[in-house]
Amino acid sequence: MTAESPSGKASTRSKRADAQRNQRAVLTAAAEVFVTSGVDAPIRQIAARAGVGMATVYRHFPTRADLVTAVYHHQIEECAEAGPSLLAGADSPFEALRQWVDLFVDFLVTKHGLADALQSDSDRFATLHTYFIDRLLPVSAQLLDAAADAGAIKPGIQPYELMRGIGNLCIGRDSDPSYDPRRLIDLLLEGLRRPQSA
Protein backbone atom coordinates (compact mmCIF):
# COMPACT_ATOMS: atom_id res chain seq x y z
CA MET A 1 0.00 0.00 0.00
CA THR A 2 1.74 3.18 -1.15
CA ALA A 3 0.57 6.23 0.68
CA GLU A 4 0.62 8.83 -2.00
CA SER A 5 0.47 12.45 -1.05
CA PRO A 6 -2.58 14.43 -2.10
CA SER A 7 -0.44 16.91 -3.93
CA GLY A 8 -0.29 15.74 -7.47
CA LYS A 9 -2.48 13.03 -8.89
CA ALA A 10 -0.12 10.15 -8.66
CA SER A 11 -0.48 6.71 -10.12
CA THR A 12 -4.03 5.92 -9.11
CA ARG A 13 -6.88 8.30 -8.83
CA SER A 14 -6.66 8.94 -5.10
CA LYS A 15 -9.61 9.62 -2.93
CA ARG A 16 -10.52 12.98 -1.67
CA ALA A 17 -8.71 14.11 1.43
CA ASP A 18 -11.81 14.18 3.59
CA ALA A 19 -12.72 10.71 2.44
CA GLN A 20 -9.36 9.35 3.46
CA ARG A 21 -9.53 11.12 6.76
CA ASN A 22 -12.97 9.76 7.47
CA GLN A 23 -12.06 6.26 6.46
CA ARG A 24 -9.22 6.28 8.90
CA ALA A 25 -11.39 7.75 11.61
CA VAL A 26 -13.94 5.00 11.09
CA LEU A 27 -11.27 2.34 11.19
CA THR A 28 -9.86 3.68 14.41
CA ALA A 29 -13.27 4.05 16.00
CA ALA A 30 -14.26 0.56 14.93
CA ALA A 31 -11.12 -0.92 16.40
CA GLU A 32 -11.86 0.77 19.69
CA VAL A 33 -15.51 -0.14 19.75
CA PHE A 34 -14.80 -3.74 18.82
CA VAL A 35 -12.66 -4.10 21.89
CA THR A 36 -15.39 -3.04 24.24
CA SER A 37 -18.56 -4.06 22.44
CA GLY A 38 -17.42 -6.82 20.15
CA VAL A 39 -17.60 -7.03 16.40
CA ASP A 40 -21.38 -6.91 16.61
CA ALA A 41 -21.46 -3.39 17.91
CA PRO A 42 -24.08 -1.12 16.34
CA ILE A 43 -22.85 0.79 13.33
CA ARG A 44 -24.38 3.88 14.85
CA GLN A 45 -22.03 3.59 17.75
CA ILE A 46 -19.00 3.33 15.53
CA ALA A 47 -20.14 6.22 13.38
CA ALA A 48 -20.74 8.37 16.44
CA ARG A 49 -17.34 7.60 17.85
CA ALA A 50 -15.73 8.40 14.54
CA GLY A 51 -17.68 11.63 14.37
CA VAL A 52 -19.24 10.79 11.02
CA GLY A 53 -22.66 9.86 9.73
CA MET A 54 -23.72 6.29 9.30
CA ALA A 55 -23.76 6.56 5.55
CA THR A 56 -20.05 7.34 5.67
CA VAL A 57 -19.36 4.10 7.41
CA TYR A 58 -21.40 2.18 4.89
CA ARG A 59 -19.79 4.04 2.04
CA HIS A 60 -16.31 2.96 3.02
CA PHE A 61 -17.24 -0.46 4.34
CA PRO A 62 -20.37 -1.71 2.60
CA THR A 63 -20.76 -4.68 4.90
CA ARG A 64 -19.82 -5.25 8.47
CA ALA A 65 -17.50 -7.97 7.33
CA ASP A 66 -15.53 -5.45 5.29
CA LEU A 67 -15.06 -3.34 8.36
CA VAL A 68 -14.01 -6.24 10.52
CA THR A 69 -11.67 -7.47 7.84
CA ALA A 70 -10.07 -4.06 7.51
CA VAL A 71 -9.60 -3.75 11.25
CA TYR A 72 -7.95 -7.12 11.64
CA HIS A 73 -6.25 -7.33 8.28
CA HIS A 74 -2.83 -6.91 9.74
CA GLN A 75 -3.17 -9.58 12.34
CA ILE A 76 -4.65 -12.04 9.91
CA GLU A 77 -1.70 -11.51 7.66
CA GLU A 78 0.69 -12.06 10.52
CA CYS A 79 -1.04 -15.29 11.35
CA ALA A 80 -0.85 -16.40 7.76
CA GLU A 81 2.82 -15.58 7.47
CA ALA A 82 3.63 -17.35 10.70
CA GLY A 83 2.74 -20.70 9.17
CA PRO A 84 5.74 -21.24 6.90
CA SER A 85 8.20 -19.79 9.38
CA LEU A 86 6.92 -22.01 12.17
CA LEU A 87 7.21 -24.95 9.86
CA ALA A 88 10.80 -24.05 9.15
CA GLY A 89 11.72 -23.49 12.75
CA ALA A 90 9.88 -26.09 14.74
CA ASP A 91 11.22 -29.45 15.86
CA SER A 92 8.63 -31.32 13.84
CA PRO A 93 5.82 -30.54 11.45
CA PHE A 94 3.32 -31.60 14.06
CA GLU A 95 4.88 -29.24 16.57
CA ALA A 96 4.67 -26.46 13.98
CA LEU A 97 1.02 -27.27 13.46
CA ARG A 98 0.41 -27.13 17.15
CA GLN A 99 2.12 -23.81 17.51
CA TRP A 100 0.29 -22.31 14.60
CA VAL A 101 -3.02 -23.47 15.95
CA ASP A 102 -2.10 -21.82 19.19
CA LEU A 103 -1.46 -18.56 17.39
CA PHE A 104 -4.73 -18.81 15.58
CA VAL A 105 -6.61 -19.49 18.79
CA ASP A 106 -4.91 -16.56 20.44
CA PHE A 107 -6.05 -14.32 17.68
CA LEU A 108 -9.64 -15.51 17.76
CA VAL A 109 -9.97 -15.53 21.49
CA THR A 110 -8.76 -11.99 22.01
CA LYS A 111 -11.32 -10.47 19.66
CA HIS A 112 -14.71 -10.26 21.22
CA GLY A 113 -17.22 -12.21 19.27
CA LEU A 114 -14.97 -12.75 16.31
CA ALA A 115 -15.15 -16.52 16.43
CA ASP A 116 -18.90 -16.25 16.81
CA ALA A 117 -19.10 -14.01 13.80
CA LEU A 118 -16.94 -16.28 11.70
CA GLN A 119 -19.35 -19.15 11.90
CA SER A 120 -22.45 -17.07 12.10
CA ASP A 121 -25.25 -18.62 10.12
CA SER A 122 -26.33 -15.24 8.94
CA ASP A 123 -24.48 -14.16 5.85
CA ARG A 124 -23.71 -10.78 7.28
CA PHE A 125 -20.19 -12.06 7.76
CA ALA A 126 -19.92 -14.11 4.62
CA THR A 127 -17.06 -12.14 3.14
CA LEU A 128 -15.17 -12.28 6.42
CA HIS A 129 -15.53 -16.02 6.38
CA THR A 130 -14.33 -16.07 2.82
CA TYR A 131 -11.34 -13.92 3.62
CA PHE A 132 -10.31 -16.14 6.47
CA ILE A 133 -10.58 -19.18 4.29
CA ASP A 134 -8.74 -17.63 1.39
CA ARG A 135 -5.90 -16.45 3.50
CA LEU A 136 -5.50 -19.03 6.22
CA LEU A 137 -6.73 -22.25 4.73
CA PRO A 138 -3.70 -22.66 2.45
CA VAL A 139 -1.48 -22.14 5.46
CA SER A 140 -3.21 -24.79 7.48
CA ALA A 141 -3.17 -27.04 4.46
CA GLN A 142 0.56 -26.69 4.18
CA LEU A 143 1.03 -27.49 7.83
CA LEU A 144 -1.27 -30.48 7.61
CA ASP A 145 0.47 -31.77 4.53
CA ALA A 146 3.83 -31.49 6.16
CA ALA A 147 2.62 -33.33 9.23
CA ALA A 148 1.01 -35.99 7.07
CA ASP A 149 4.17 -36.43 5.03
CA ALA A 150 6.08 -36.91 8.24
CA GLY A 151 3.60 -39.57 9.23
CA ALA A 152 2.61 -37.65 12.34
CA ILE A 153 -1.10 -37.46 11.67
CA LYS A 154 -3.78 -39.62 10.17
CA PRO A 155 -4.62 -38.81 6.61
CA GLY A 156 -8.06 -37.68 5.62
CA ILE A 157 -8.46 -34.55 7.62
CA GLN A 158 -9.43 -31.63 5.46
CA PRO A 159 -7.88 -28.22 6.13
CA TYR A 160 -11.30 -26.65 6.13
CA GLU A 161 -12.44 -29.01 8.81
CA LEU A 162 -9.55 -28.11 11.03
CA MET A 163 -10.09 -24.38 10.61
CA ARG A 164 -13.75 -24.79 11.16
CA GLY A 165 -13.32 -26.92 14.21
CA ILE A 166 -10.90 -24.53 15.82
CA GLY A 167 -13.10 -21.58 15.03
CA ASN A 168 -16.15 -23.31 16.41
CA LEU A 169 -14.44 -24.37 19.58
CA CYS A 170 -13.46 -20.78 20.25
CA ILE A 171 -17.02 -19.58 20.13
CA GLY A 172 -18.50 -18.20 23.29
CA ARG A 173 -15.36 -17.99 25.31
CA ASP A 174 -16.14 -14.36 26.05
CA SER A 175 -19.26 -15.00 28.03
CA ASP A 176 -17.93 -17.97 29.94
CA PRO A 177 -14.58 -17.49 31.62
CA SER A 178 -14.62 -21.07 32.86
CA TYR A 179 -14.45 -22.34 29.33
CA ASP A 180 -11.02 -22.87 27.87
CA PRO A 181 -11.12 -23.79 24.20
CA ARG A 182 -7.47 -24.74 24.22
CA ARG A 183 -8.00 -27.91 26.18
CA LEU A 184 -10.49 -29.19 23.65
CA ILE A 185 -8.39 -28.10 20.75
CA ASP A 186 -5.49 -30.02 22.24
CA LEU A 187 -7.70 -33.06 22.38
CA LEU A 188 -8.63 -32.54 18.78
CA LEU A 189 -4.99 -32.41 17.73
CA GLU A 190 -4.30 -35.45 19.84
CA GLY A 191 -7.08 -37.26 18.03
CA LEU A 192 -5.49 -36.26 14.78
CA ARG A 193 -2.22 -37.83 15.69
CA ARG A 194 -1.30 -41.12 14.19
CA PRO A 195 -0.57 -43.79 16.78
CA GLN A 196 3.19 -44.28 16.80
CA SER A 197 2.81 -48.04 16.67
CA ALA A 198 0.57 -48.27 13.62
Next chain:
Amino acid sequence: MTAESPSGKASTRSKRADAQRNQRAVLTAAAEVFVTSGVDAPIRQIAARAGVGMATVYRHFPTRADLVTAVYHHQIEECAEAGPSLLAGADSPFEALRQWVDLFVDFLVTKHGLADALQSDSDRFATLHTYFIDRLLPVSAQLLDAAADAGAIKPGIQPYELMRGIGNLCIGRDSDPSYDPRRLIDLLLEGLRRPQSA
Protein backbone atom coordinates in the same frame (compact mmCIF):
# COMPACT_ATOMS: atom_id res chain seq x y z
CA MET B 1 -57.06 -16.05 45.01
CA THR B 2 -56.91 -19.35 46.80
CA ALA B 3 -54.61 -21.75 45.16
CA GLU B 4 -56.28 -24.62 46.96
CA SER B 5 -58.31 -26.89 44.77
CA PRO B 6 -61.96 -26.39 45.60
CA SER B 7 -64.45 -28.84 44.33
CA GLY B 8 -64.91 -30.03 40.80
CA LYS B 9 -62.26 -30.46 38.12
CA ALA B 10 -59.41 -32.47 39.43
CA SER B 11 -56.34 -32.36 37.26
CA THR B 12 -55.71 -28.89 35.90
CA ARG B 13 -57.16 -26.39 38.22
CA SER B 14 -54.78 -23.53 38.04
CA LYS B 15 -55.22 -22.00 34.62
CA ARG B 16 -58.21 -20.90 32.71
CA ALA B 17 -59.32 -23.07 29.85
CA ASP B 18 -58.55 -20.51 27.17
CA ALA B 19 -55.12 -20.00 28.63
CA GLN B 20 -54.37 -23.68 28.37
CA ARG B 21 -55.68 -23.77 24.84
CA ASN B 22 -53.55 -20.85 23.83
CA GLN B 23 -50.48 -22.20 25.48
CA ARG B 24 -50.82 -25.36 23.50
CA ALA B 25 -51.46 -23.46 20.31
CA VAL B 26 -48.31 -21.43 20.85
CA LEU B 27 -46.30 -24.53 21.54
CA THR B 28 -47.53 -26.20 18.38
CA ALA B 29 -46.96 -23.11 16.29
CA ALA B 30 -43.49 -22.63 17.71
CA ALA B 31 -42.55 -26.20 16.93
CA GLU B 32 -43.64 -25.71 13.34
CA VAL B 33 -41.96 -22.38 12.92
CA PHE B 34 -38.73 -23.61 14.48
CA VAL B 35 -38.47 -26.26 11.82
CA THR B 36 -38.62 -23.80 8.98
CA SER B 37 -37.16 -20.64 10.46
CA GLY B 38 -35.01 -21.90 13.28
CA VAL B 39 -35.22 -21.15 16.96
CA ASP B 40 -34.49 -17.51 16.23
CA ALA B 41 -37.73 -16.97 14.40
CA PRO B 42 -39.55 -13.73 15.22
CA ILE B 43 -42.03 -14.00 18.04
CA ARG B 44 -44.52 -12.21 15.85
CA GLN B 45 -44.40 -15.04 13.40
CA ILE B 46 -45.05 -17.62 16.05
CA ALA B 47 -47.86 -15.58 17.53
CA ALA B 48 -49.45 -15.12 14.13
CA ARG B 49 -49.27 -18.80 13.35
CA ALA B 50 -50.80 -19.64 16.69
CA GLY B 51 -53.52 -17.12 16.09
CA VAL B 52 -52.79 -15.20 19.25
CA GLY B 53 -51.30 -11.86 20.18
CA MET B 54 -47.67 -11.43 21.01
CA ALA B 55 -48.36 -10.73 24.63
CA THR B 56 -49.91 -14.15 24.91
CA VAL B 57 -46.70 -15.77 23.80
CA TYR B 58 -44.72 -13.74 26.30
CA ARG B 59 -47.23 -14.45 29.01
CA HIS B 60 -46.80 -18.18 28.72
CA PHE B 61 -43.13 -18.16 27.83
CA PRO B 62 -41.45 -15.10 29.25
CA THR B 63 -38.20 -15.70 27.43
CA ARG B 64 -37.42 -17.32 24.16
CA ALA B 65 -35.44 -19.92 26.00
CA ASP B 66 -38.55 -20.98 27.87
CA LEU B 67 -40.33 -21.53 24.61
CA VAL B 68 -37.49 -23.48 23.09
CA THR B 69 -37.14 -25.54 26.21
CA ALA B 70 -40.82 -26.36 26.23
CA VAL B 71 -40.78 -27.37 22.58
CA TYR B 72 -37.84 -29.71 22.92
CA HIS B 73 -38.42 -30.84 26.46
CA HIS B 74 -39.41 -34.30 25.40
CA GLN B 75 -36.43 -34.92 23.22
CA ILE B 76 -34.02 -33.60 25.77
CA GLU B 77 -35.48 -36.00 28.28
CA GLU B 78 -35.12 -38.86 25.85
CA CYS B 79 -31.52 -37.98 25.32
CA ALA B 80 -30.93 -37.83 29.03
CA GLU B 81 -32.59 -41.16 29.64
CA ALA B 82 -30.65 -42.81 26.86
CA GLY B 83 -27.42 -42.39 28.75
CA PRO B 84 -27.84 -45.04 31.44
CA SER B 85 -29.48 -47.49 29.09
CA LEU B 86 -26.71 -47.18 26.55
CA LEU B 87 -24.20 -47.68 29.30
CA ALA B 88 -25.97 -50.85 30.31
CA GLY B 89 -26.28 -52.20 26.82
CA ALA B 90 -23.09 -51.27 25.03
CA ASP B 91 -20.01 -53.42 24.63
CA SER B 92 -17.89 -50.98 26.56
CA PRO B 93 -18.29 -47.72 28.42
CA PHE B 94 -16.39 -45.94 25.70
CA GLU B 95 -18.72 -47.36 23.09
CA ALA B 96 -21.68 -46.17 25.17
CA LEU B 97 -20.14 -42.73 25.34
CA ARG B 98 -19.67 -42.70 21.62
CA GLN B 99 -23.23 -43.74 20.98
CA TRP B 100 -24.63 -41.21 23.37
CA VAL B 101 -22.60 -38.44 21.81
CA ASP B 102 -24.00 -39.51 18.49
CA LEU B 103 -27.52 -39.21 19.83
CA PHE B 104 -26.78 -35.79 21.22
CA VAL B 105 -25.31 -34.62 17.97
CA ASP B 106 -28.31 -35.94 16.10
CA PHE B 107 -30.55 -33.94 18.31
CA LEU B 108 -28.60 -30.73 17.96
CA VAL B 109 -28.06 -31.01 14.28
CA THR B 110 -31.66 -31.56 13.36
CA LYS B 111 -32.87 -28.41 15.11
CA HIS B 112 -32.11 -25.34 13.10
CA GLY B 113 -29.91 -23.00 14.99
CA LEU B 114 -30.25 -24.82 18.28
CA ALA B 115 -26.56 -25.41 18.71
CA ASP B 116 -25.95 -21.80 17.81
CA ALA B 117 -28.44 -20.65 20.38
CA LEU B 118 -26.99 -22.88 23.07
CA GLN B 119 -23.64 -21.14 23.01
CA SER B 120 -24.94 -17.75 22.07
CA ASP B 121 -23.09 -15.06 23.91
CA SER B 122 -26.26 -13.13 24.37
CA ASP B 123 -28.11 -14.20 27.48
CA ARG B 124 -31.35 -14.52 25.64
CA PHE B 125 -30.83 -18.24 25.83
CA ALA B 126 -29.28 -18.39 29.26
CA THR B 127 -32.01 -20.51 30.79
CA LEU B 128 -31.88 -22.90 27.85
CA HIS B 129 -28.19 -23.31 28.42
CA THR B 130 -28.86 -23.93 32.08
CA TYR B 131 -31.50 -26.51 31.35
CA PHE B 132 -29.23 -28.41 29.03
CA ILE B 133 -26.50 -28.41 31.59
CA ASP B 134 -28.77 -29.41 34.44
CA ARG B 135 -30.28 -32.27 32.55
CA LEU B 136 -27.54 -33.60 30.35
CA LEU B 137 -24.34 -32.83 32.14
CA PRO B 138 -24.89 -35.49 34.82
CA VAL B 139 -25.53 -38.00 32.07
CA SER B 140 -22.33 -37.20 30.28
CA ALA B 141 -20.54 -37.21 33.61
CA GLN B 142 -21.75 -40.71 34.29
CA LEU B 143 -20.62 -41.89 30.90
CA LEU B 144 -17.23 -40.27 31.29
CA ASP B 145 -16.77 -41.72 34.73
CA ALA B 146 -17.59 -45.18 33.51
CA ALA B 147 -15.15 -44.86 30.65
CA ALA B 148 -12.50 -43.50 32.96
CA ASP B 149 -13.04 -46.31 35.43
CA ALA B 150 -12.60 -48.77 32.60
CA GLY B 151 -9.35 -47.07 31.70
CA ALA B 152 -10.59 -46.21 28.25
CA ILE B 153 -10.04 -42.47 28.40
CA LYS B 154 -7.56 -40.10 29.87
CA PRO B 155 -8.58 -38.55 33.13
CA GLY B 156 -9.02 -34.83 33.51
CA ILE B 157 -11.69 -34.10 30.99
CA GLN B 158 -14.60 -32.25 32.52
CA PRO B 159 -18.14 -33.17 31.54
CA TYR B 160 -18.91 -29.54 30.87
CA GLU B 161 -16.04 -29.34 28.46
CA LEU B 162 -17.28 -32.30 26.52
CA MET B 163 -20.81 -30.96 26.28
CA ARG B 164 -19.53 -27.59 25.35
CA GLY B 165 -17.19 -28.92 22.74
CA ILE B 166 -19.84 -31.02 21.09
CA GLY B 167 -22.31 -28.19 21.14
CA ASN B 168 -19.79 -25.80 19.68
CA LEU B 169 -18.74 -28.16 16.95
CA CYS B 170 -22.34 -28.50 15.85
CA ILE B 171 -22.73 -24.78 15.33
CA GLY B 172 -23.33 -23.58 11.84
CA ARG B 173 -23.97 -26.89 10.23
CA ASP B 174 -27.23 -25.53 8.82
CA SER B 175 -25.68 -22.95 6.59
CA ASP B 176 -22.85 -25.12 5.35
CA PRO B 177 -23.82 -28.54 4.03
CA SER B 178 -20.21 -29.39 3.39
CA TYR B 179 -19.45 -29.26 7.08
CA ASP B 180 -19.90 -32.47 9.01
CA PRO B 181 -19.45 -31.97 12.75
CA ARG B 182 -19.35 -35.70 13.33
CA ARG B 183 -15.92 -36.13 11.83
CA LEU B 184 -14.44 -33.59 14.20
CA ILE B 185 -16.33 -34.96 17.15
CA ASP B 186 -14.94 -38.37 16.35
CA LEU B 187 -11.49 -36.88 16.40
CA LEU B 188 -12.24 -35.31 19.74
CA LEU B 189 -13.30 -38.64 21.18
CA GLU B 190 -10.25 -40.24 19.70
CA GLY B 191 -8.10 -37.66 21.39
CA LEU B 192 -9.84 -38.47 24.62
CA ARG B 193 -8.94 -42.09 24.39
CA ARG B 194 -6.14 -43.43 26.50
CA PRO B 195 -3.45 -45.08 24.47
CA GLN B 196 -3.80 -48.83 24.94
CA SER B 197 -0.12 -49.22 25.68
CA ALA B 198 0.16 -46.71 28.48
Next chain:
DNA sequence: TTAATATCCGGAACGTTGCTCCGTTTTGTC
Protein backbone atom coordinates in the same frame (compact mmCIF):
# COMPACT_ATOMS: atom_id res chain seq x y z
C1' DT C 1 -79.78 -17.37 34.98
C1' DT C 2 -77.31 -13.31 35.96
C1' DA C 3 -73.79 -10.54 38.06
C1' DA C 4 -69.18 -9.92 39.77
C1' DT C 5 -64.38 -10.40 39.36
C1' DA C 6 -60.09 -12.39 38.61
C1' DT C 7 -57.85 -13.76 34.62
C1' DC C 8 -56.43 -13.43 30.10
C1' DC C 9 -56.19 -11.38 25.48
C1' DG C 10 -54.74 -8.46 21.50
C1' DG C 11 -52.32 -5.29 19.18
C1' DA C 12 -50.80 -0.58 19.55
C1' DA C 13 -46.70 1.58 21.04
C1' DC C 14 -41.87 2.33 22.25
C1' DG C 15 -36.93 1.46 21.80
C1' DT C 16 -33.12 -0.51 19.10
C1' DT C 17 -30.75 -1.70 15.00
C1' DG C 18 -29.69 -2.35 9.92
C1' DC C 19 -29.63 -0.07 5.86
C1' DT C 20 -30.94 3.51 2.17
C1' DC C 21 -32.13 7.90 0.10
C1' DC C 22 -31.44 12.52 -1.03
C1' DG C 23 -30.63 17.42 -0.19
C1' DT C 24 -26.48 19.71 1.28
C1' DT C 25 -21.59 20.46 1.91
C1' DT C 26 -16.83 19.97 0.82
C1' DT C 27 -13.01 19.34 -2.26
C1' DG C 28 -10.23 19.67 -6.26
C1' DT C 29 -9.69 22.03 -10.61
C1' DC C 30 -9.85 25.74 -13.82
Next chain:
DNA sequence: GACAAAACGGAGCAACGTTCCGGATATTAA
Protein backbone atom coordinates in the same frame (compact mmCIF):
# COMPACT_ATOMS: atom_id res chain seq x y z
C1' DG D 1 -14.20 32.72 -7.56
C1' DA D 2 -16.92 29.25 -10.12
C1' DC D 3 -18.10 24.79 -11.18
C1' DA D 4 -18.75 19.69 -11.08
C1' DA D 5 -17.76 15.68 -8.94
C1' DA D 6 -17.25 13.45 -4.71
C1' DA D 7 -18.54 12.80 -0.21
C1' DC D 8 -21.32 13.82 3.76
C1' DG D 9 -25.01 13.46 7.33
C1' DG D 10 -28.98 12.29 9.29
C1' DA D 11 -33.84 11.62 8.39
C1' DG D 12 -36.53 7.76 7.17
C1' DC D 13 -38.17 3.05 6.56
C1' DA D 14 -38.47 -1.72 7.88
C1' DA D 15 -37.90 -5.49 11.14
C1' DC D 16 -37.71 -7.09 15.64
C1' DG D 17 -38.03 -7.45 20.89
C1' DT D 18 -40.67 -6.16 24.58
C1' DT D 19 -44.17 -3.75 27.38
C1' DC D 20 -48.62 -1.66 28.44
C1' DC D 21 -53.40 -1.24 29.06
C1' DG D 22 -58.26 -1.07 27.65
C1' DG D 23 -61.26 -4.58 26.65
C1' DA D 24 -62.94 -9.46 26.28
C1' DT D 25 -63.67 -13.92 28.56
C1' DA D 26 -64.04 -17.62 31.80
C1' DT D 27 -65.21 -18.96 36.27
C1' DT D 28 -67.57 -18.53 40.48
C1' DA D 29 -71.09 -16.90 43.48
C1' DA D 30 -75.71 -15.67 44.20
